[in-house]
Amino acid sequence: MTSNPGAKLNSRRESSNKNVYSLSSNGYDDKVYTYGEAINLAGNGRYSFGLLATLSVCTLAMGVDMFGFSVVVNGCTCDFNLNISQTSVLLSMPFVGPIVMAYPWGYISDTRGRRRSLLIAMWISFAVSTASAFSPNWVVMAVLKFVSTSFCSCAQSASYTLLGESCSEKARDSYMLIMTSVLDFSLAAYVAVAYFILNMDFSYDMGALTFTPWRLLALALALPLGIGAFGTHFFYESPKFLVNVQRHDEALECLRKIWRRNNGKGDKYPVKRIILNEEGNERRKDASLVQSLWEQIVPLFKPPLLWRSIMLYFFTAVIFSTNNSFFIWFPYLAEKFTAGMNSSAASHETGLCNMIVSNNNDTSEAIECTSTMQISLVWSSLAQGVSFVLIMLVITKLAYRKKALMIIIMTFSGLASMGAALIRDNLTSFIMFFGLLTNELCIGIIYTYFVDLYPTSYRGMAACIGVMVARASALSGVNLLGAYIMTHCSAMFYTCGGLMLVAAAVSFLLPPDVRKK
Template identity: 85%
Template sequence: MVSSDAVLDGLQLKYLQGTIRDIMATKTGLKQIGRGDSITNLDSSILNISSNNNEDRIYTYAEAINLAGNGSYSIGLLVTLSTCTLAMGVDMFGFSVVVSGCTCDFGLDISQTSVLLSMPFVGPIVMAYPWGYISDTQGRRRSLLIAMWVSFVVATVGAFSPNWVVMAVLKFISTSLCSCAQSASYTLLGESCAERVRDSYMLIMTSVLDFSLAAYVAVAYWILNLDFAYDLGLITFTPWRLLALALALPLGFGAFGTQFFYESPKFLVNVQRDDEAVDILRKMWRRNNGKGDKYPVKRIILNEEGNERRKDASLLQSLWEQIVPLFKPPLLWKSIMLYFFTAVIFSTNNSFFIWFPYLAEKFSAGLNAMEADDETGLCKMIVGNTNVTAEDYECKSTMEISLVWASLAQGVSFVIIMLVITKLAHRKKALMIIIMTFSALSAIGAVLVKDNLTSFIMFFGLLTNELCIGIIYTYFVDMYPTSYRGMAACIGVMVARLSALGGVNVLGAFIMSHCTSMFYVCGGLMLVAAAFSCLLPPDIRKK
């Protein structure tokens, strides 16, 4: 006779076996779940239950990319995408020294110069939305390749512009294309490297962008001070045209280098190209000198919300549905915060960045003209040396060595600071608060301090808010779903360029008449941004 305990044990065993079968069925059925659907409510333990064959395990994307490791592929991708962002910075901001070089050849007046200098900002504003859509629907790598190659060709042709109007149109086209690099590069890097190095890599890439001023000023000094002129019939080939060709080269280098890397595996998983994503992860693991006999991942899921997208939508509906979720809960507050930070940083930083050669030249002239013991401060130094009569003016395309040294000092110091803070990359929120507060206090101190050299050094401190650009783009990767990440970053580029365009024109209009007020306003904006930084998500310590 069978005891009641034995019967109970048998029932429990059958129940347990049935439960295990259900769990395994659920695990296998995960493959059938739409890749864009949220699975955050599923018990995470289901993903960790393995059958007798370990290949049946389903990995989250975070696990899969971390298993791909960090090695030669990740470092090579960092170098290549850093080249793309440097090329973008050189093409956009280096245009200011090209314009100064062509002023004499084209006989530019103030209004024509202003139109030319506005083109690098107008182009990215117009193309921000299309690049966001292409990045999210066609891929990060594909959008970057198209942008960099075509921009390289257009920038090269622009060096042979017969007049300033053609030059303005071609610069509008080239910068509207290469502006894709600022969003696509950060997104591709953020989705293609292990989590433990992602924040550090993105800050390193920003440090390379910080060096763009020193890069193009040093090249411009060497080329613009050459003395040659070759008559080619329609145009005369002079040093500024050679400079334009030299500044276009990094675009080609970036495009060529990108050919040797893969599409974002996370993007591929998101558009249901799972097998291709796994194959790319395996290649990345191999090029990273991955540990073990083979890459273990066979199946991947995206453990995130907000990736729902209709497949039968028309083009206009798709364009609309791509941007609307960014400005609706639960993404609305994230968008407000990040775009506010973007507007503050670019309106204050890029405006002074564009005017930096002019301000540095005026400061150097004032310093040389004054007695050694005179102390007036930055604003009086700048404003006091702007009166130049027509008789004293001589059109020249050369560059002073003092600007080169000032630019190199800015570039090297920023790179060193950025490399130091990469050790604290996991403390993004704390870094945002510290950097924005320091930049604000430096802006205020630049006009309060009367010592000439100290006030100019504090002007450098104002520009340190540029270090927050990399942090902002890590938040774009962290806080948005994969389906909308490229669009969010590209809208960020549009906000950045609109803010920069406004800042450049406001600064140009008032820096000579209300210099002190301009620095106070910049400092106040950054203090507000520092306060808003306290509302960012808490930092997550990396193991």
């Protein structure tokens, strides 16, 4: 009569694996929770909102440090007497750094922790980016920007992974899209700051260098990196990562703290045993560093993960090669469009491409080196940022329909790209150009898939390789666009539109949407 409880206990212990944390209470084991159940019980409150805000600052800081460098280069052109080739080298540095460091950051994130990798990356990037404001020449600035962006690029993968593993499943998709909407506002943020600082008129002789407005701008754009790094100290490591590396006590303690700061319901946090319930998390503990690095990446390109990797990296390449290239060139294209609208030929309906090319060929006015910025660029950047944020906040209500959103957004962006070249109405063609840029809204969806479709052990590496693919694609897109936008403008828009329509077609092969309850 007394053998049944013991038999049940033994049966449950035999069915457990090394991913289960076991505690005994009065001779009986407590209920086993999956990680999804455990994080859902931790709730969604002040901790989750604070983590979302802090990691959004980190991603915004990354965007400002990488893309805001274009306005810094514009500001230092006169001081360093930059020519076209030197300017091209400088503008390439924010893309080269992340390509080099993507693999190491993926390994560090998966083996040492998401929070730890983020803290190291943000603090070092803040220090180096601050130092770049005092560069004596363009070569030193290029080297420092290479180092700075090599580190801050970790934010794009580590922030999404940490947020996705530390908030409830119901809120995860919405939070990913909200964080992306903050990244979408980076253009408006750094252009607005640059307008006020670069239009200042001061110069201080510091002996080895002269402190002018562009140096103050570099300091201002580095500040969000420090704010993001400081804020990350107030949050915890991903409990899912801790469970995966057998640090169960720390994982449960983090979950209890998250539950407490979220004003969790009940007298105490009920979870005492967790199982990941995932396949593909097995790793050898006695492997050498080289073997460990190799074993970390090979599974991503073997069944069953191979097809997932091909699809997600294809989407990443299409989005970043088209979006980031036009994003970098946005200030230049907006300036040419504004000049065309203000010219005597504005009454003629020529379309975006004709206005860009004709104004680029206009050499009637003498060229003077200037570091100031026009207010029209600020207004157009604010319009882009505000409209994208509003769109993103609307579609967060449909965050669980990731597949449908991918298909709709990529189709719309592809058609808008073609419309920008086809439509002859000047204002409408420029609005179509804004429509092309809406494919950036898919970035948050892509990183949600990185969290959903990969085992915990390889999730950080998968996301970081995604960053490497993104920056390599962006680097190629920026150089191709710069080389051909003036000679084959319409063809560039048609090509981008075609790529996005192909991506929309491939999106039909994504897993079906499942609404999280």
